[in-house]
Amino acid sequence: MISQLEYALKYIKYWFFAKHKKGHGIHSPFIYKLIINVLNNKSNDETLNKVFDVYNKLRKSKEVLEFDEIGAGTSYKKSEKITIGKIVKRSSINRKYGKLIYNLIKYFNPTEILELGTSVGISSAYIAQAAPRSNFKSIEGIEEKIIIAKETASGFKHHTEFIHGNFDNTVDSVLEKYDKLDLVFFDGNHKKQSTLNYFNSCLEKRHNETIFIFDDIHWSDEMEEAWAEIKNHPKVKVSVDIFRMGLIFFRKELSYQHYVIKF
Numbered sequence: 001m002i003s004q005l006e007y008a009l010k011y012i013k014y015w016f017f018a019k020h021k022k023g024h025g026i027h028s029p030f031i032y033k034l035i036i037n038v039l040n041n042k043s044n045d046e047t048l049n050k051v052f053d054v055y056n057k058l059r060k061s062k063e064v065l066e067f068d069e070i071g072a073g074t075s076y077k078k079s080e081k082i083t084i085g086k087i088v089k090r091s092s093i094n095r096k097y098g099k100l101i102y103n104l105i106k107y108f109n110p111t112e113i114l115e116l117g118t119s120v121g122i123s124s125a126y127i128a129q130a131a132p133r134s135n136f137k138s139i140e141g142i143e144e145k146i147i148i149a150k151e152t153a154s155g156f157k158h159h160t161e162f163i164h165g166n167f168d169n170t171v172d173s174v175l176e177k178y179d180k181l182d183l184v185f186f187d188g189n190h191k192k193q194s195t196l197n198y199f200n201s202c203l204e205k206r207h208n209e210t211i212f213i214f215d216d217i218h219w220s221d222e223m224e225e226a227w228a229e230i231k232n233h234p235k236v237k238v239s240v241d242i243f244r245m246g247l248i249f250f251r252k253e254l255s256y257q258h259y260v261i262k263f
């Protein structure tokens, strides 16, 4: 992981050089509509507000969880008491990006959805609420977190299938249960080779309209390198870098292009 200062400097650079916030200068109708209808969607509906309420509640939770951290991601000091509130503040997607995923799903309407990295179920709640009739599975390696994620989901109607297991030995068997993947959210184990392995495995189930979302693409040098390889993969037609996340599209009708869009 890079230092907070380095990350802040990267963000400042992004903020100065990223463009197209309002879609100006974009020639692709597909990306223009994505900016207008998804990235710039300011409205909140009742369902989204419900997820925000759950997020706000869990951020304040003082309940202590005891577990051994896995994968490259948030690390805690040995002596530190890890509360659910800390987990949410440090590693769950915040409201801005939660809303983005929610709006993205509402807009593209995927039904075959996979998440790598459930944690305590915040991003899962946005996904499940945006796609209530989807086949949505979410994998997490720490059982204590899955228990909380199930509690988080219990306040909502959608049935998310939470799967406990290390990605390294669960992803392939979980993928066998899908004929195709419409959307994958990659948000766990931010090592370069692991990220590329998960990408390559999921690639097998992609189709023309599939969307891959990668979290923390600038979080470390390894993630930067993984992102660079992924966006330049010959099967990828368009990548969209919004700093914290990267979106990948495979649509044959699009021209090869990498966008860095101010979000």
Ligand SMILES: C[S@@+](CC[C@H](N)C(=O)[O-])C[C@H]1O[C@@H](n2cnc3c(N)ncnc32)[C@H](O)[C@@H]1O
Binding pocket: 069, 070, 071, 072, 073, 091, 092, 093, 116, 117, 118, 119, 120, 121, 122, 123, 124, 139, 140, 141, 142, 145, 165, 166, 167, 168, 187, 188, 189, 190
């Ligand atoms: C950044 S958190 C996920 C946050 C969640 N997507 C959200 O926004 O609410 C990443 C999660 O991936 C899990 N993880 C990391 N490496 C893993 C691995 N190799 N197998 C399974 N889970 C892993 C961690 O335990 C952690 O809970």
